[in-house]
Amino acid sequence: MRITGTGIGRGIAVGPVARMNEALPEPPDDPSKLGEDAERKRATAALDAVSAELKARGDAAGGSAKDVLEAQSMMAADPSLVEELDTRLAAGKTAERGVWEAFASFRDVLAGMGGYLGERAADLDDIAQRVVARLRGVPAPGIPDPGHPFVLVAHDLAPADTALLDLDRVVALVTAEGGPTSHTAILAREKSLVAVVGATGADGLEDGVQVIVDAAAGAVTVDPDGDALAEAARRGEELRAEAGAPLRPGALADGTAVPLLANLGSPDGAAEAVRQGAEGVGLFRTEFLFLDAAEAPSVEAQQAEYRRLFQAFPGERVVVRVLDAGADKPLAFLNHDEEPNPALGRRGIRALFAAPEVLADQLGAIAGAAKETDxxxxxxxxxxxxxxxxxxxxxxxxxxxxxxAGVMVEVPAAALLAGHVLDAADFASIGTNDLTQYTMAADRLLGGVAELQDPWDPAVLELVRSVGDAGRTRGKHVGICGEAAADPLLAVVLVGLGATSLSMSPAALADVRASLARFRAEDARTLAEAALAAEDGATARAAASKAAEGVRGASTGA
Known part of the structure; x- marks a missing residue:
């Protein structure tokens, strides 16, 4: 039996299944026997303990996981949620039932909002489970420990669990939910963990059954035969040999240079990006300086942080994205009006044009830091x-x-008229995450439409080709800086569509570097044409994979 989903990276692993521990059942709606004050003390102690635990896990994990878990820690202490809980305790609920209902109420509200806030709904479920477990004095649902290495199988995985996976025990991860831009996928990629997410049928896998998890194929083979196990072992050895090879610049097999850059959210990730062989930074997100701020940071404060990043990449290309506020990142000093559909409202450059002093200060700080470095x-x-x-x-x-000065191409209009846009700009960088959601009218953070949030969709690829063609005819650079660049096979397709550089999370650089080295420029174009001819994302991936086997066979004389 074979289950398919979205693979993260190119890794392959073999092991027995161990399923995620079951969630706690809903607490009964029985009246409290302890009284309101006692229940409030119990609930407050449990909330405080879970908030502290999540923060400690984040500090221990570092990287993207730290940001995710700190956000969860703050949610556990949110005053609005505590107020909602107090209302239920005053009505005679137990602490367990009050926590359950309060979190469920907030979850439903956030789920209806979609976007970044919609994604937080699943985090609330995880926090509620941890608080109720603390109140009951039982272990929180979490990672099993069968006493040997295993393949972890879950319906989905909470960030708090993904962040601190024991990679000596967990050889691979399979989830029934999630997509390539989910927290699970991002954290798995950061940990270089073999993973297949969104694997329909994974909920039916039983403890102890042996599986092969093949991220490159996006497949899970259940109870494999001897030949399949031998091939998996061969692939594993090949990948280990590649991982031990000296770092080299990104390039195709024929020597065509494809610079591989890093996506970074703060200067703290620069050292790891350099260690992984990043040839510069293709996307430096500056929101970390502005989020949760009552007013824009000073030019001096911004310049110090930019300088810290630039110093890590002497002589290398560093692309800084100016503040991308609005939609899922509202800022009090920039977004004053409530909008019924903020994803289509005043966000990104629109918000900055409405606050020209914020844009001028940021550009001035970037220019000042650039003059101080190489x-x-x-x-x-x-x-x-x-x-x-x-x-x-x-x-x-x-x-x-x-x-x-260049532009992000995330709006289909900019892709369709890329020639005019590139006549005005020095370069373009395609943000595949937002370009996909706007092309497919499917919120990239809303699980209910995850199947439409696929950068492999030929409609998205056609828009990428439009920008690639415009860049080629004008001799201007066209980069990719969305999560699509971290998909080793899709990276080749994107180059075939005209991308001249790829930027991704540092952990994905090695896999993409190795994948590019297997194909010539004409091969990349062949894979791209095969994907463009498909009718949807799944068939496009399959077509590109089949074309890849064909060109590899031709190049080796097979």
């Missing part, structure tokens, strides 16, 4: 939809003293 600093604007927006941003960057 990095090749460039800036780009998020959510550009028109050539006029591109032109206005480039003018602002030039005024600040920055010589290279």
């Amino acid at each position: 990095a090749c600093v460039e800036v780009m604007a998020p959510m550009v939809a028109t050539a006029d927006e591109a032109r206005r941003f480039v003018e602002a960057a030039r005024k600040a003293g920055l010589s290279s």
Whole structure:
């Protein structure tokens, strides 16, 4: 039997299944026998303990996991949620029932909002389980420990569990839910953990059954035969040999250079990116300086952080994205009005044009830090939809003293008219996450439409080709900086569509580097054409995979 889903990376692993421990049942709605004050003390102690535990886990994990778990820790202590809980305790509920109902109420509200807040709904479920377990004095549902290495199988995995997986025991991860941009996928990629997410049928796997988890194929083979096990062992040896090879610049088999850059959310990740062989930074997200701030940080504070990043990449290209606020990242000093559909409202460059002093200060800080270092600093604007927006941003960057200013292509309009946009800008960088959600009208963080949030969809690939063609005819750089670049096979397709560089989380660099080295430029174009001819994302991936086997066979004389 074979189960398919979305593979994370190119790894392969073999082991027996161990299923995630079952969730706690819903607490009974019995009246409290302890009284309101006693129940409140119990609930407060449990909430405080879980909040502290989540923060400690984040501090221990570091990286992206730290940000995710700190956010969960803050949710456990949210005053609005505590107020909701108090209302239920005052009505005579037990602490267990009050916590359950309060979290469920918030969960339903967030789930209905979609976007970033919609994704937080699943986090609330996890926190509620941990608090109720603490109140009952039982272990929280979590990672099993069968006493030997195993393949962890779960319906989905909470960030708190993914962050601290014991990689000496967990050889692979399989989930029934999730997509390539889910927290589970991002954290698995960061840990270089073999994973297949969104695997329909994974809920039916039984403890103890042996499986092969093949991330490159996005497949889980159940109870494999001897030949399949031998092939998995051969693939594993090949991948280990590749991992031990010296770092080299990204390139195709024919020598065509494809610089491999890092996506970073703060200067703290620079050292790891360099260690993984990043040839620069293709996307530096600057939101960490602005989130939770009552007012924009000073030019001096911004310049110090930019300088810290630039110093880690002397002589290398570093692309800084100016503040991408709005939608899932509202800021009090930038987004004043409530919007019924913020994903389609004043976000990204639109919000900055409405607050020109914020944009001018940020560009000035970037330019100041660039003058103090040897990095090749460039800036780009998020959510550009028109050539006029591109032109206005480039003018602002030039005024600040920055010589290279480009645009993020995340809106289909900008892709369809990429020629006009690139006439106004110095380069383009395609954000495949948002481009996919806007093309498919499917919120990239809403689980109910996850099957539509597929960067392999030919409609998305056609838009990438449109930008690639415009860049080629104008001699301008076209990069990819969405999660799609971290998919080793899709990376080859993107190059075939005209991408000239790829930027991704540092942990994905090795797999993508090895994948590119297997194909020539003409092979990449062959894979791209095969994917474009498909009718949906699943068949596009399958078509590209089949084409890849064909060109490999031809190149080896098979």
